[in-house]
Amino acid sequence: MKNVKNIIGLVLFGLTSSSFAQRGLEIAKSAIDYDEGFESSTVKLTMILTNRQGQESKRFMRNRTLELMEDGDKSLIVFDSPKDVAGTATLTYTHKTSPDDQWLYLPALKRVKRISSDNKSGPFMGSEFAFEDLSSQEVEKYTYKFIKEETINGVSALVVERDPEDAKSGYTRQVVWYNKDNYRLEKIDFYDRRNSLLKTLTYSKYKVFHDKHWRAGEMTMTNHQTGKKTKLIFEGYAFKTGLDDADFSQNSLRRAGN
Amino acid sequence: MIRKLFKNFFLLTALLSAGTSFSQEKEKPEYSAEIEVDNLYFFEEGLYGGQHRNYLSFSITPDVFIEWKDGKQSLKVTGFLRVDQFDKNRTHTDIRELYWQTVSDNWELSIGVKKIFWGVTESVHLVDIINQTDYVESFDGEQKLGQTMVHWSYMANFGTFDIFYLPYFRKAQFPGEQGRLRTPFLLKRDEIDIDPKSKEFYPSYAGRWSHYAGVFDFGVSYFHGIGREPIFQNLDDLTNFSISYPIIDQTGLDIQATTGPILWKFETVIRKSAVQDLTAFAGGIEYTFGNIKNSGLDIGIVAEYLYDDRGKYAWSGLNNDLFSGVRFAFNDISDTQFLIGGIVDLSRSTKLFSVEGSRRLGESWKGTIESRLLKTVSDEEFTYFLRGDSFLKFSLSKFL
Numbered sequence: 054m055k056n057v058k059n060i061i062g063l064v065l066f067g068l069t070s071s072s073f074a075q076r077g078l079e080i081a082k083s084a085i086d087y088d089e090g091f092e093s094s095t096v097k098l099t100m101i102l103t104n105r106q107g108q109e110s111k112r113f114m115r116n117r118t119l120e121l122m123e124d125g126d127k128s129l130i131v132f133d134s135p136k137d138v139a140g141t142a143t144l145t146y147t148h149k150t151s152p153d154d155q156w157l158y159l160p161a162l163k164r165v166k167r168i169s170s171d172n173k174s175g176p177f178m179g180s181e182f183a184f185e186d187l188s189s190q191e192v193e194k195y196t197y198k199f200i201k202e203e204t205i206n207g208v209s210a211l212v213v214e215r216d217p218e219d220a221k222s223g224y225t226r227q228v229v230w231y232n233k234d235n236y237r238l239e240k241i242d243f244y245d246r247r248n249s250l251l252k253t254l255t256y257s258k259y260k261v262f263h264d265k266h267w268r269a270g271e272m273t274m275t276n277h278q279t280g281k282k283t284k285l286i287f288e289g290y291a292f293k294t295g296l297d298d299a300d301f302s303q304n305s306l307r308r309a310g311n
Numbered sequence: 312m313i314r315k316l317f318k319n320f321f322l323l324t325a326l327l328s329a330g331t332s333f334s335q336e337k338e339k340p341e342y343s344a345e346i347e348v349d350n351l352y353f354f355e356e357g358l359y360g361g362q363h364r365n366y367l368s369f370s371i372t373p374d375v376f377i378e379w380k381d382g383k384q385s386l387k388v389t390g391f392l393r394v395d396q397f398d399k400n401r402t403h404t405d406i407r408e409l410y411w412q413t414v415s416d417n418w419e420l421s422i423g424v425k426k427i428f429w430g431v432t433e434s435v436h437l438v439d440i441i442n443q444t445d446y447v448e449s450f451d452g453e454q455k456l457g458q459t460m461v462h463w464s465y466m467a468n469f470g471t472f473d474i475f476y477l478p479y480f481r482k483a484q485f486p487g488e489q490g491r492l493r494t495p496f497l498l499k500r501d502e503i504d505i506d507p508k509s510k511e512f513y514p515s516y517a518g519r520w521s522h523y524a525g526v527f528d529f530g531v532s533y534f535h536g537i538g539r540e541p542i543f544q545n546l547d548d549l550t551n552f553s554i555s556y557p558i559i560d561q562t563g564l565d566i567q568a569t570t571g572p573i574l575w576k577f578e579t580v581i582r583k584s585a586v587q588d589l590t591a592f593a594g595g596i597e598y599t600f601g602n603i604k605n606s607g608l609d610i611g612i613v614a615e616y617l618y619d620d621r622g623k624y625a626w627s628g629l630n631n632d633l634f635s636g637v638r639f640a641f642n643d644i645s646d647t648q649f650l651i652g653g654i655v656d657l658s659r660s661t662k663l664f665s666v667e668g669s670r671r672l673g674e675s676w677k678g679t680i681e682s683r684l685l686k687t688v689s690d691e692e693f694t695y696f697l698r699g700d701s702f703l704k705f706s707l708s709k710f711l
Binding site for chain 2: 102104110111134135136137138139152154162163164165166167168169171172174175176179223245297299302303304308311
């Protein structure tokens with residue numbers, strides 16, 4: 054009799070956990086679906102790095118993105134500063150399940166190098182953002198679990214835990230706050246491999262483009278373990294810019310960096 | 312000499328400003344420049360007359376880029392000036408780039424002076440042949456002279472096709488009498504002939520097909536024209552040798568496979584000419600341990616085997632050599648990096664050790680350190696002439 058109770062308990066637990074997983078996945082999919090159809094975008098970025106002593110350092114970049122449906126997005130980033138690396142550019146073909154393809158252009162040598170996309174957890178340009186924090190957010194990259202609804206920044210949010218599928222990720226889990234109305238991201242907590250809180254990313258100064266594409270004007274990443282901070286400021290967003298595959302070729306990568 | 316140099320430089324400045332007026336209602340031109348001071352110190356006295364222990368020098372690399380018609384057309388100009396304390400040949404100017412480019416959906420056309428890089432390996436660049444090496448500028452041959460060309464690049468869904476018409480050949484410049492890293496006899500630029508006899512206006516042609524598929528990136532290239540490396544004959548007899556630039560046909564292949572943290576690299580060339588044939592290859596791996604202990608530090612291990620069948624006194628001493636190196640990239644705010652490596656000759660006694668490091672200072676300065684140590688250099692190779700030239704170089708650059 055006791056055993057039967059246990060079995061019922063296990064089954065119920067199994068059902069509920071799978072339904073939480075289901076709801077989490079649905080939210081993640083809804084967020085992607087909500088933003089679908091931007092086709093391509095361009096934006097200028099300013100990155101402000103702040104160390105523990107509060108000293109600031111600025112970087113300028115340009116980004117272009119091409120939306121793809123069957124596969125992950127393509128993106129090209131050009132660094133305009135620091136000046137000693139100005140013209141350095143990266144081209145990334147994101148894939149939903151296999152590793153991303155990535156090329157680096159070094160303007161001094163006029164050299165395009167295919168680089169490993171293996172090192173996801175490493176810092177991007179000495180900042181608090183890891184490469185994986187900035188890569189295209191594909192549904193397939195995580196498993197999900199819905200946690201709860203709660204109010205954050207005065208809006209109601211859906212809180213979802215997502216666990217990276219890739220063993221090379223620097224995180225055991227991330228807790229994501231989705232805006233309940235438009236699925237835009239409000240906040241992400243990142244937990245390191247030892248499952249302690251490593252970083253928090255907050256999104257602010259949102260603007261909406263073409264009535265549905267919500268983009269944050271600022272993203273601030275705070276590292277709780279080192280006290281360092283990186284703020285990304287996005288300016289001059291443009292969507293449906295007419296960019297196509299040819300604008301994401303190795304020749305385009307060379308041209309973008311001169 | 313110096314006056315001629317500055318005259319050239321003013322000419323370049325005039326070109327730069329001509330480029331600016333070209334733009335008019337177009338988008339704003341982007342100017343930048345690097346100003347560098349370096350100090351080159353040799354651990355030993357020079358083996359040949361007139362050489363010094365320590366050389367101070369200064370260089371400036373101005374750059375202008377203008378684009379118009381939504382980036383469909385552009386003009387790029389990069390100049391270069393170096394003034395060396397002692398070596399008259401190292402004091403030189405060059406137009407690194409001066410080209411106009413027009414871009415369509417699937418092709419681009421460039422006309423003018425340009426720099427092109429091909430290849431994948433780290434320790435040698437075998438397939439890279441379009442530009443002449445600036446021998447007075449760098450020990451590792453990574454600095455190049457600008458090359459005049461018409462370059463057409465076509466992108467198909469089965470790869471990129473590059474076709475080059477190279478109307479003018481540039482002879483290499485070598486260190487002068489007071490310079491280090493030279494041969495005991497002076498190699499005089501204008502006295503090294505093209506063989507069969509020809510002017511520098513001898514058209515060379517090149518083509519390359521490059522593509523990528525999954526983990527593979529590859530390129531197949533062909534070059535016909537004046538070889539960039541001069542060929543020595545009879546160098547056993549220092550009083551009766553000859554040196555010339557041959558007409559060559561060179562086929563090259565470069566492949567890289569990118570599998571997780573490992574890059575597999577391979578390059579090979581087959582070169583034919585009336586006086587000397589060459590088969591050379593280089594192959595190896597680069598393995599990166601990324602973000603070690605979450606410190607941001609990447610440690611990369613590079614190992615490459617180098618082969619060249621030319622034998623004694625070939626332009627390259629890398630006949631049967633092993634390169635290995637460790638690259639440290641701290642990925643910090645100053646972009647600190649180091650490469651420590653060595654090339655060991657497996658059939659001769661020569662060993663070359665090197666350290667290269669750099670770090671950004673503040674927002675727009677950069678410090679660089681480079682050292683090359685030559686040990687037990689075999690007298691059966693060209694490097695023997697440089698056996699006393701182990702050096703340490705510091706440079707400081709300001710970016711404008």
